[in-house]
Amino acid sequence: MVNRPFTLQLLGPQAIPSRYDHHITRHLSALKNQFHDQDAYHDALNVADMLLYEVFEIRRPELPGELLFGVTVIHPGKVGDEFFMTKGHFHSVLETAELYYCLDGEGVLVMESLEGDWAVEEFYSGSVTFVPPRWAHRSVNTSLDGDLILFFAYPAHAGHDYKSIEEHGFRKLILDGGDTYEIVDNPRWLPPERR
Numbered sequence: 001m002v003n004r005p006f007t008l009q010l011l012g013p014q015a016i017p018s019r020y021d022h023h024i025t026r027h028l029s030a031l032k033n034q035f036h037d038q039d040a041y042h043d044a045l046n047v048a049d050m051l052l053y054e055v056f057e058i059r060r061p062e063l064p065g066e067l068l069f070g071v072t073v074i075h076p077g078k079v080g081d082e083f084f085m086t087k088g089h090f091h092s093v094l095e096t097a098e099l100y101y102c103l104d105g106e107g108v109l110v111m112e113s114l115e116g117d118w119a120v121e122e123f124y125s126g127s128v129t130f131v132p133p134r135w136a137h138r139s140v141n142t143s144l145d146g147d148l149i150l151f152f153a154y155p156a157h158a159g160h161d162y163k164s165i166e167e168h169g170f171r172k173l174i175l176d177g178g179d180t181y182e183i184v185d186n187p188r189w190l191p192p193e194r195r
């Protein structure tokens with residue numbers, strides 16, 4: 001890795017970075033137990049292990065002082081009445097924040113703190129969303145017509161903790177309500193003190 005300044009270009013819509021080091025693909029099978037309608041999940045998986053989202057990462061040393069950044073593309077679709085979404089995570093180093101810049105599409109960032117507080121912020125072309133330290137986050141594409149394309153940046157030593165989200169999900173689900181999305185309580189979620 002050459003430690004020199006560099007520039008890359010992001011062109012939405014349908015854009016991927018003009019350069020990247022790592023391309024991650026997440027299919028339906030990677031979100032086991034995450035969609036609330038498990039019958040719909042297994043029915044969909046029996047038809048095809050669909051591509052839900054992709055991440056194009058620019059790699060940097062995972063050290064304090066460095067930044068990791070790249071682009072996430074969440075494709076449109078639903079499992080049952082729940083929109084396609086990312087796995088969602090806390091950072092392993094809790095005291096690290098993250099920034100999202102929406103390049104194109106429509107969606108929401110679902111967040112919750114370790115203390116059980118929650119928030120849902122909307123993504124739209126040009127929106128910037130700040131995720132404070134200690135807040136888990138998951139991106140959801142609420143449009144069935146196009147990709148949700150997000151630039152992200154976070155401290156390179158943050159790491160990812162997927163485990164607690166895999167076990168209990170997020171406090172809120174984002175479902176298709178017809179004209180708009182609905183924010184619904186997740187019946188599987190447990191308050192931190194009952195885990």
Ligand SMILES: [Fe+2]
Nearest residue numbers: 091098137154
């Ligand atoms: Fe993150």
